[in-house]
Amino acid sequence: MKIKILAELEKMKNRRAITKAMIVGGLALLLSCSGNKEKRAEGAAPVASIPVDTVEREIPPCKRLKISTSGALPIKSLPVVETIEFPDTTEYFIGVPSCVEVRGDTIFAIDSSKAPGFYAYRRDGSQIFAYTSTGQGPEDFMVLRNLNVTDTELSAFDDGLCGIFIIDKNGDFVRTVKCPVYSLAASISDAGDMWVDFSNFDGMMDDIKLGWAPPGGRPDSLVxxxxxxxxxxxxxxxxxxxxxxxxANEWIFTPSFERYVYTLKDGKAYPRYELDFGNLWWDDEKMSKMAHSNDWAVQLQDFPIQPMYIQENERWFVVGFAVNRDKRYVYVYDKLGGDSRTFIDHPRKYLHPIALDCNDLFMNCVDNSNLEVLRLAD
Structure with missing residues (x-):
C-alpha cells in the first residue's frame, strides 16, 4: 500500500514544535538555534571505514520475555572493567552522550541536549572529531536523535529539520534527507532504503505508524x-x-508504549520480543481511554514503565527502564543460555544502557559524561 502525505500537513509543518507532544528519555528537549560551527580535533586522523556484519539472518520467532523487578540484583554486582572519560580540554566536547555506537577502538556518539552534535572518540578518550554546527543553515542541525552508523557515514534524525542529517566518518557534512511532516524518527541504510516512524499520529492517511521507502524510493511515498x-x-x-x-539490512524497532519489539527487514516488520511487565503495564482499554482524552500527554506522565531503552547484539538483549519514574532497572537476557537477570540501579548511578560490544554493556553516568563498561559474562 502506498501513502501520500497530505498537502495540508505540509502547510502545517511550521507548527510541528507546538502541536506535537514528544517524550524523549523522560526529558523535554528544546530546539537550539545557536550557531557554533564544527571543529575537528587537532591532528585527528580520518576514521577508517568499519564494515558492518552482512551475514544473512533468519527471522527468529517472537519470544515472550517476563520482566520482573522482584529480587533484582544490585547493578554494582556487575564488574566495571573500564571507564571511558571524555575530557573537556578540546574546544567542543560532549556533554551528555545520548546515543552511542562502539566500533572497535572508536566510539561514535550524539549529544541531544547539553552540547548538541556528533562526536567521535578513541576509547582512551582522545577526540577524533566533533560536528556541532547548530542552527538553520544548509549544513546545520537542530535536535539530533536516533544515531545510525553505517560503513561510511554517521546519521541521526534531526527533529527540527524533520529529516535525516548525515556526515561522513571524517566529520564532514554530506547531505540531509527530508522526511514527511510529522515524522518522529527515521534511519537510512547504506543501500538507501529508509524507515520512518510516525508514532501514532492520527492525521496520517491509512493510519501509518511505520513506513518504508526502498532504495531510490521517495520519502513522501512510503510503504x-x-x-x-x-x-x-x-x-x-x-x-x-x-x-x-x-x-547491514536488519533493524529492531521499539514503538513507544507498545509491548512489542519488532525485527525490520526488507520492508517488513516481524514481532521479535513481547515484553511482559505484568501489572506494571496498562491494558489496552486504559490506554485507549487515555488516548481519546484531551489531556493524554499529561496522563501519560503516569505510565509506569518509562523511559525505556533497548540494546541488542548476537548474544544479549538488554532493556533499561524506570518504574514510576523512580527506580531504574536493567533487564539482561542471554540469548545463548536462555536465562535472564534484572538489576536495580539504586541509588541511581547511570542514565541508561547505551551500547553493547560483545559481552560489555556501556552505561552513561548520571554525574558526568563518562561511560562505564560493565562485563556481563567472561
Whole structure:
C-alpha cells in the first residue's frame, strides 16, 4: 500500500514544535538555534571505514520475555572493567552522550541536549572529531536523535529539520534527507532504503505508524509497514532511539508504549520480543481511554514503565527502564543460555544502557559524561 502525505500537513509543518507532544528519555528537549560551527580535533586522523556484519539472518520467532523487578540484583554486582572519560580540554566536547555506537577502538556518539552534535572518540578518550554546527543553515542541525552508523557515514534524525542529517566518518557534512511532516524518527541504510516512524499520529492517511521507502524510493511515498494500533491512536511520542540497526539490512524497532519489539527487514516488520511487565503495564482499554482524552500527554506522565531503552547484539538483549519514574532497572537476557537477570540501579548511578560490544554493556553516568563498561559474562 502506498501513502501520500497530505498537502495540508505540509502547510502545517511550521507548527510541528507546538502541536506535537514528544517524550524523549523522560526529558523535554528544546530546539537550539545557536550557531557554533564544527571543529575537528587537532591532528585527528580520518576514521577508517568499519564494515558492518552482512551475514544473512533468519527471522527468529517472537519470544515472550517476563520482566520482573522482584529480587533484582544490585547493578554494582556487575564488574566495571573500564571507564571511558571524555575530557573537556578540546574546544567542543560532549556533554551528555545520548546515543552511542562502539566500533572497535572508536566510539561514535550524539549529544541531544547539553552540547548538541556528533562526536567521535578513541576509547582512551582522545577526540577524533566533533560536528556541532547548530542552527538553520544548509549544513546545520537542530535536535539530533536516533544515531545510525553505517560503513561510511554517521546519521541521526534531526527533529527540527524533520529529516535525516548525515556526515561522513571524517566529520564532514554530506547531505540531509527530508522526511514527511510529522515524522518522529527515521534511519537510512547504506543501500538507501529508509524507515520512518510516525508514532501514532492520527492525521496520517491509512493510519501509518511505520513506513518504508526502498532504495531510490521517495520519502513522501512510503510503504505502510505497521498501522497504528486502535488503542494508541493519537498518542504522539517517541523515544531517543526507537530504530537500532543490528546488521547491514536488519533493524529492531521499539514503538513507544507498545509491548512489542519488532525485527525490520526488507520492508517488513516481524514481532521479535513481547515484553511482559505484568501489572506494571496498562491494558489496552486504559490506554485507549487515555488516548481519546484531551489531556493524554499529561496522563501519560503516569505510565509506569518509562523511559525505556533497548540494546541488542548476537548474544544479549538488554532493556533499561524506570518504574514510576523512580527506580531504574536493567533487564539482561542471554540469548545463548536462555536465562535472564534484572538489576536495580539504586541509588541511581547511570542514565541508561547505551551500547553493547560483545559481552560489555556501556552505561552513561548520571554525574558526568563518562561511560562505564560493565562485563556481563567472561
Amino acid at each position: 505502510t509497514v505497521l498501522p497504528i494500533p486502535e488503542h494508541l491512536k493519537g498518542i504522539y511520542a517517541s523515544g531517543i532511539r526507537p530504530l537500532v540497526r543490528i546488521s
